Amino acid sequence: xxxxxxxAHQDALTQTLQLTLNFQKxxxxxxxxxxxxxxxxxxxxxSLSASRKKIPFDGIYVIDAxxxxxxxxxxxxxxxxRSYFGRVNYAFDGKYLVEANMRIDGTSxxxxxxxWGYFPxxxxxxxxxxxxxxxxxxxxxxxxxxxxxxxxxxNQNVGSDYYPYLTPIDSGESYPIGGKQNIGFQxxxxxxxxxxxxxxxMLNVGVDLxxxxxxxxxxxxxxKKDNIDALVKPVYPTVVGITGTANLPYENMGKIENKGWExxxxxxxxxxxxxxxxLFNLSDAKNKIVDLGTSEPRxxxxxxxxxxxxDAYYGYLTDGxxxxxxxxxxxxxxxxxxxKFAIPKAAEAITQPGDIKYRDISGPGGIPDGEIDEYxxxxxxDPYPHYSYSLRGQLQWRDWDFSFYFQGVGKVNGYLxxxxxxxxxxxxxxLR
Numbered sequence: 284x285x286x287x288x289x290x291a292h293q294d295a296l297t298q299t300l301q302l303t304l305n306f307q308k309x310x311x312x313x314x315x316x317x318x319x320x321x322x323x324x325x326x327x328x329x330s331l332s333a334s335r336k337k338i339p340f341d342g343i344y345v346i347d348a349x350x351x352x353x354x355x356x357x358x359x360x361x362x363x364x365r366s367y368f369g370r371v372n373y374a375f376d377g378k379y380l381v382e383a384n385m386r387i388d389g390t391s392x393x394x395x396x397x398x399w400g401y402f403p404x405x406x407x408x409x410x411x412x413x414x415x416x417x418x419x420x421x422x423x424x425x426x427x428x429x430x431x432x433x434x435x436x437x438n439q440n441v442g443s444d445y446y447p448y449l450t451p452i453d454s455g456e457s458y459p460i461g462g463k464q465n466i467g468f469q470x471x472x473x474x475x476x477x478x479x480x481x482x483x484x485m486l487n488v489g490v491d492l493x494x495x496x497x498x499x500x501x502x503x504x505x506x507k508k509d510n511i512d513a514l515v516k517p518v519y520p521t522v523v524g525i526t527g528t529a530n531l532p533y534e535n536m537g538k539i540e541n542k543g544w545e546x547x548x549x550x551x552x553x554x555x556x557x558x559x560x561x562l563f564n565l566s567d568a569k570n571k572i573v574d575l576g577t578s579e580p581r582x583x584x585x586x587x588x589x590x591x592x593x594d595a596y597y598g599y600l601t602d603g604x605x606x607x608x609x610x611x612x613x614x615x616x617x618x619x620x621x622x623k624f625a626i627p628k629a630a631e632a633i634t635q636p637g638d639i640k641y642r643d644i645s646g647p648g649g650i651p652d653g654e655i656d657e658y659x660x661x662x663x664x665d666p667y668p669h670y671s672y673s674l675r676g677q678l679q680w681r682d683w684d685f686s687f688y689f690q691g692v693g694k695v696n697g698y699l700x701x702x703x704x705x706x707x708x709x710x711x712x713x714l715r
């Protein structure tokens with residue numbers, strides 16, 4: 284006899300709508316363009332499940348056949364995003380180009396008064412190779428263009444939480460009150476009706492060059508990206524009734540800065556019936572926390588502090604391994620004593636030759652004090668790769684072709700912890 288039966292059903296529907304209107308006009312050397320658009324995306328999800336136990340009949344596997352432990356549950360969630368956008372661009376004689384954009388985005392994830400965000404952007408370009416004063420370079424320089432852009436975009440994504448501005452009420456355990464079982468409710472998380480769009484502000488300056496009848500190409504970009512009013516959960520001391528950062532509400536606070544550059548060089552040519560091309564790319568970027576807002580710094584192995592990269596490696600710097608000569612003598616038990624170097628207080632009784640020495644960098648007065656403590660911790664790297672590079676190539680002869688792609692990283696920091704950096708760190712001995 285089958286003792287249980289269950290059934291579940293889910294519905295998920297995503298719908299999108301987009302409308303655009305384009306305009307193009309050329310008057311002599313003047314080119315004018317414009318675009319207006321509207322888009323909307325919305326999502327609905329619902330689920331229903333039920334189960335029962337103790338089925339008295341064989342071969343009947345429907346929910347109604349169960350007689351005990353009758354349970355059912357259901358959920359429903361939805362979100363929507365609506366946008367209005369427009370663009371105006373102008374070009375004169377193929378030399379000077381300007382463009383302006385505007386986005387107005389509305390989201391259901393924020394409270395009614397904060398649902399809309401306004402995000403402009405602008406760009407300009409100059410084809411200087413088409414100027415008369417550049418005619419002397421025509422045998423070598425095929426084209427040259429300077430460009431710059433500035434703009435803002437919005438971010439409204441806060442993980443899987445569709446209603447971060449609301450404080451959820453969860454059903455808890457059942458409690459006997461007045462001789463009856465009653466379901467309890469609780470607020471285990473906090474919402475924040477004041478959160479709004481996070482703004483991503485970008486500045487980009489670049490140059491594009493081609494030489495020798497477009498066989499040699501080169502481009503260089505420098506960029507700066509700022510995350511303003513970032514949507515994050517703060518780090519606070521324990522709040523009454525709420526424990527842990529995960530249960531705190533999202534807030535718009537702080538600023539994160541990213542700066543970087545990218546270089547790309549390419550060559551394409553043909554020797555007889557053989558065509559070939561090579562493309563090399565090199566880039567790097569660095570980030571740092573400019574402002575934490577009202578949040579407290581997080582001083583763990585992956586630090587979050589103003590002026591440092593996000594989750595930078597934080598700790599002591601090593602100064603080699605302790606040698607026998609680094610101690611002042613040996614006690615009656617054969618244990619080396621009176622070390623001549625600074626030691627963390629927690630390790631004073633167990634430090635011996637072969638243990639890691641740490642650098643005494645600072646103290647309360649800003650100078651080394653002969654102790655290894657919090658004043659000696661520094662930022663010594665970050666988890667992000669630097670100087671990423673790639674090389675792509677292709678050969679073609681008649682109906683045959685061959686291509687390859689290599690990529691790598693010029694610099695990356697790693698962090699070894701626990702037994703990976705120091706054997707028997709937990710003083711555990713394994714005997715055979």
